[in-house]
Amino acid sequence: MTTFITILIFAITGIVAVASLTLARYWFVQLRNATTEIEKAIHDVDTAQNEGETARIHGCIDRTRRRQAEAVFDVLRDAVIVVDAHGEILHANAAASGLLSVTPEEAAGKVMTDVVNDHQLASTISAARNGLPTEGRLCEQELFFNSEPVSYEVHLQSVGGHEEPMHAVVTVLRDLSREREVARLKSDFVSKASHELRTPLSSISAYIEMLVDGDAEDEDARQEFYKVISTETDRLRRLIDNLLNISRIEAGLMHIEREQVQIGELVERAVQSMMHQAKENNLDIHTKLAQVDLTITGDSDMLYQVIVNLLSNAIKYTPQGGRITVAADADHLTRSLHLSVADTGLGIAPDETEKVFDKFYRVENYRRIANGTGLGLNLCRHIVETLHNGQIGLDSTLGMGSRFWFTIPMQERTGRVAA
């Protein structure tokens, strides 16, 4: 029995596909403790005075090893069900509880088909008892876990020869819900990205075809076509740049330059670069910089990009004659820098204020007002929160205007940066 349990422990360890470092460490400690206890017990056997005492010590070894095996099974995230040569459950771990009609402890010694809820799983395990390839069998099944359908990767492996009395089938079930969700999100992202890329591409290819076909009636029309091709190419380039930057930040691959940044200088430079666009829309830009030290440690180019992006949005969505205010101050209590860009524009409804920072989210009613990539604010959030340990947000009243703000710690802290 002792040998069998030892074989079982190693067999199960071998077939659990993804073992975390923590689990491996736990394993090591458990095995080392078990080994110490067993070595001591073996030593005791050697010095035992009579058969009764020897049997007691052997029993102690068996129980210790069983407890160790069960403890290891129970920390596994994967469900494990072990069925013996008689079709009875030898052990089911804590993660398997949702697949059983009784608790894992109660399941031990019961006929497997009586306690495994899902008929498909019971059939799969029953079939495996009649023979499995040496390397085991791997399949995917949708099973009922606590009455809910869940996709599982099911791995079945024989322990001991089929003709041996110690023969058992070990079933390890890995919940695939997270993998499926990641795949769904990835597919959704690719679909949205593809949609956003096709839109400017459509304009570019359509206007080029019009030029080729001679549909522009005069030089002015031709110049107009060239202008559309140029602006849409620029939109496509911004979209691709934003996509790549967001993807690199999310993957932890963005390299940022950490330097002392004078936020006042950045604000003035950003306002200067957007002033022409603001004047074209008959908008005033005001700056309110507190007369305190506004120096932070961060990436100057990226923070400049955030301020320009917020200013650009304010200009796009504020009707002519409006006012935009860029303010910066330092909060000495929280030791953080506060920067805000407020406008007297259209404002955003309360149920949309959080969504505007999501990838590809665009306030539906504003699509017609201005072109955008739907990625600018998401990139701002990544630059502020992921790379600078800050926070970004929005206060807005529909019809009254919006105030986008961000805070960044003033003392140096390490963001998620990779070389």
Added chain:
Amino acid sequence: MTHRILVVDDETHILQVLSLKLRNSGFEVSTAVDGEDALRQALDNPPDLIITDIQMPYMNGIELCSALVENKATTHIPVVVITARGHTLAQSDTDIANVRDVISKPFSPRGVAELATSILSEIPAQNAPRSEAA
């Protein structure tokens, strides 16, 4: 009698380029910037053909197609759908009775004009624009 086409898209550049190509191909063209605007115009003055984008504010292209089918005055109008969603468009979306064809972005204005010519060659042009609502 010249056939009249209603072009619907919230992207100004697409609206302009399609309108110009269709006018240059001999059609009368009117434009709408979203589904609601298009439905209002179609009820008021039914065109011979509608060419619409799918993703638009207020009422999208699929909702527009369904609304047109449900309304007696517009149920007969053929619709060409232009989509940037590619293969993700559900079959049920294009099974609506009035959808004659689906074009993927990026598209050829020349191709759209040829398709409009082909569809409208089977349909007699409507009467002159009406002033009262249908």
